[in-house]
Amino acid sequence: MTAMAKGDFTAEIAKMLPYLRRYARALTGSQSSGDQYAVATLEAILADGNIFDRQLDTRTALFKVFHSIWTSTGAPIGSETEDGNGVESQAQKHLSRLTQNTREALLLHTIEELTMSQIAEVMKITADEAESLVDIAYREMGQALSGRVMIIEDEAIIAVDLEAIVAEMGHQITGVARTADAARDLARKEKPDLILSDIHLADNSSGIDAVNDILGDLGDMPVIFITAYPERLLTGEGPEPAFLISKPYAPEQVRSAVSQAMFFASTETLKV
Template sequence: MAGDDTQIHIADLIGNELPYLRRYARALTGSQSTGDNYAAATLEAILQEPAIFQRALSPKTALFRAFHLIWSTAGAPTADTEDPESLLESQALAHMSGLTNNTREALLLSTIEGFSFEQVGKIMDIEPGEAANLVDIAISEMQKSMSGRVMVIEDEALIAMDIHSIVSGMGHTVTGIARTRSAAVELAAKEKPDLILSDIQLADNSSGIDAVEDILGQFGDIPVIFITAFPERLLTGDKPEPAFLISKPYTEEQVQSAVSQAMFFASSRSLQVEA
């Protein structure tokens, strides 16, 4: 009975953090299904062995630390490479081998999930200074390894200009900015983007999700980053969900990190084809 009470208490502690663990897991692996599998495995492990959930830490930090224990034990994989349909994710394995160990983990934890370097250290079992160094290395390595054409779908002019500045400052070319669903489709038709960065609610009350679906229906697989004030609404598990998600209000570092991650996986496919 005491064990049941412990499980219920832990479930209460981490319930609100699960959407963010799933966001992190899928960005880390580049796959919704693989990320969700490791998030689920983490929950099962915590329920079977509550000691891996360190209560001295904040619930979110303890949850992410437990995830890293499970994920690292499995060899820090990206995706199910035996699935022939997972070409984008499986080909990222070869590309990832050229990156310094643990850099992407530290980058995502710090910039996307908002952990301090001290918290990143607790999660990854490293010193805060090492965590900061890993983030710097990740940004440098990933920005130098690729550049491409980025399309922005955003109806707020100031935000659109800010994103344009951040993305172009990273060395990418911004193909244009669209404020509505129809404008987005027209813009993509003029020049196919390598990456789409899209808001959810657009100027004509249309959906950025619908605009992206229209574009993907025309061109096939293009990496997408969504921006929303309510990321948990897109992390329900009920349907295909974005691997890359930025919460509003965002920071420059969050945009840089998400763009680098998305372009990283996208470039993995082209690198493999050229080889």
Template sequence: MTETTARGDISATIGSDLPYLRRYARALTGSQGTGDNYAAATLEAILQDRSIFSDGLQPRVALFQAFHKIWSTAGAPTADTEDPQTRIESRALDHMSGLTNNTREALLLSTIESFSFEEVGEIMGTTSEEAESLVGIAIAEMERSMAGKVMIIEDEAIIAMDIHSIVTEMGHDVTGIARTRSAAVELGSSDRPDLILADIQLADNSSGIDAVNDILAQFGDIPVIFITAFPERLLTGDKPEPAFLISKPYSEDQVRSAVSQAMFFASTETLKAHA
């Protein structure tokens, strides 16, 4: 087999999973640029040394395992490695320094990427029991860290109320629920949120993406979580892509995880530490 053929084979194997690795890397680092750099370094390492991509695992697990080999070697980004003019995660980096080691990785892998605890253990080089323990620690530590104002953009009443319940039970304040683009912009303008949870397809066939872009154009960087039945509309490879993207049907754990972590990247002064 020629080198070109080998590269083509591995590219075909991992191609469909690459958008999800990029999503994970963005959520982990809080920066699209930094996340993409780690994902690109992983692909380059696999192409240079095929042995780091384990043939004994499912391709998606093997890809994320290879990423973690790169991640653990390089270490998590620090404030000195990020551009202070473009990053919104300055607070996150301070808060992450207080988290138990490896908990945030385990939480993202389990809740956002839907790996089993056994798979998380394979990716991170630990046991399934330890992976489960790390997830539990992460949830407790992150939910204790801070609270803020959350805006919900969702046209389905039952889903909107469910998300509202999850968010308020976590200790956050909900500024309101918007069902259309225009209503979302009006709500955002009247009460700036620390975090936005948004669907893509809204009641009047307007776009949640457009609504979010309108709000961000007014206020600048605000963390956004998209909860949608159409994730492929956002995982396109074009910039910007959301760090937090949950597919419907979602689980409560996915929402709680994404909200807790996205709050780490909120930069507004209305955030308050939990008692």
């Protein structure tokens, strides 16, 4: 491989890395656990470049290496506590009852927007099997948990759309806040089980600041952030969101992220 070719290859990997990190942390429910798997993936490629399938597009090939490592370690769920009585422990019990490989297929299809053929390459299965896993995941996760969801979103059309998607899943909407101050007030009136938040709000306030304040007041709960520029939040500098949806989003992405987030008691949030 020439120096130029090697440089191009490195640049291609770097471009896809934020999406691998997003997937890894959504899969494990933890920034630290997810990033450990992302680092292990890069180290494996550096140690043996032949494991990277250059006949595939860069993103699919990168995720395929990740999955070889993920499955070789038993596909553990990212629990960093041993508290058998905690909510996170209960989440692990829910996850352990899901059909094997369903969460992986669902996240790859909905959040990362891979086709069934690409998922098949990543997971070393057929496209039909990939589609079946996604269908099973929707059924199993849809039946698993329901709760109270607060939405922080300043665009009325998007807020209404999110309300409809979440309500159809069987969750209760505690309300919609358009600003950081309104979000803080709404959370105090009725504590949510999950927060779905935009980053930039109507009065130029920050959804990130609002979420961090709410968690500081009310304790940990799952959080999903929505942004048009997810790669800007996955920089590797400081705490970052474990659940992140890109704008414009598809309803399937929201449903998948909400189902995933509800399994985890604590979601690391971005502090800026």
